Amino acid sequence: MNAATANSYPIDTLGLVVTVLLVAVAAGISYAMRLGVHRQMLWATVRSLLQLLAMGYIIKFVIERNSPWLAFALIAVMILAAIQITMSRAANIPRDVMPQVFLTLTASVILQISVVTELVIRPHPWYAPAVLVTMTGMLLGNVVSAIAVAMSRFFADMESRRYEIEMLLSLGATPFEAARPSIVASVKMGMIPTIAQLASSGIVLIPGMMAGQVIAGADPLTAAKYQFVVLAVISALTLMADSLIMALVYKVSFTKLDQYRPAA
Template sequence: MNGNYYSIDIWGLLIALAMVAIAAGISGIMRMGIGKTLLWSACRALLQLCAMGFVMAFVIKSNNPWFVLLLIAVMLVAAVQITLSRATGVPKGMAGPVLLSLVVTMLIMVSLVTELIIRPQPWYAPQLVVPLTGMLLGNTVSTLAVGLSRFFESMRERRDEVDTLLALGATAWEAARPSIVSSIRLGLLPTTASLASAGIVTVPGMMAGQVIAGGNPIDAAKYQFLILAVIAALTLLADSLIMSMVYKKCFTKDDQYQPVGQ
């Protein structure tokens, strides 16, 4: 303990890992088939988080804007790969639209949050920009993966309907719009659920972390609302942007329906 901050030593981490191992053992006894995956994922998460902790400590200590931008670029590339690995039933060639959607959301986040809302000095303050980028990317990745999967699945399910709409003179956008709306709504469900339950059912991660670290609970609540509001706005923007770029993949140059991602 340091002041009001409670640190976790190596034994604490080992106990936490042992809890996962016990859960994996229970899975093995019940023959669920997820024990090894659970244990491996926990070990990988521990290594990845510790590695990111060391990297962030270096970037914060250096206080160099180029290191901040380089770390964000690496995070963006990793986010594209994770999005495509989570999305199912999508066609090839989606890396470009996903990267563009993520870059746009990052630029807006940096511009609005750092320049208009928090206004840190310097503007690239690593202890602020890097964690915010990570939280936003994590939520945007999940939204894009769910949205893309749902869109192409919906287009396949609506094949006859889409053909009928096109035959009646509808444009490709008009024929694809129900699938676009469905995918965006589904992708935003976790975000809207978090907004609705924050402060009543749950104490979200950023607020809990700041309070545990000895921060002012009111300031922690303000930061948490900022994060939830930004995530809600920018995940909607990212999903809408990528849908506007990819819906044409379901149509030929003559606006005829063509199944993709099967």
């Protein structure tokens, strides 16, 4: 038994049961105080447990087969699921922006794999499923939240600025110039959680990846390096994704004659 194995603390069924019971107690407090979040919390917890366990089995299967085709097939399924989640999370957005969302998520994943995975981590073999799939999952989780918030803010802000936009267009402004204040506000809004996590990591926050590696017996310094790479990469790619989605969707708010068109 090596040091890493000796110092690891695997979670058994009892640990999962205690965790679920803790959530149930919190939901009970919500019910007693009539906060109205107990049902959502319980459902989200059960759904999270089932999804994570299922993904754990799937990733284990893909790692054991060690096939690039299986790894990329799983990543493709993750992208499709991310599109659906993004469209459901973003409020009051036109449904015809789905191709732009697909392009943004796919470009982010390709950039992450080609630059970060292959140039920073450099796994062996290059398609190592343990690296490709997990890195893609972490990236998509953050990008989905960021672009959903950014799109929601953009279309809401455009509607609130409707008369200002029409005035700018009548004075000769281009659609991009008229939409720019909403684009800037939306990108900033989408980046707030990511930047806050990056800035607070290591001082008031030990992020999940680093904490998990240390608990599992990894060297804390190595875990810190991995966590920094993940956070910095996610921040950079999230900003790129936010910028790309805004560059793609702002045109939806205008007709071919450069007239403002409210979101359907």
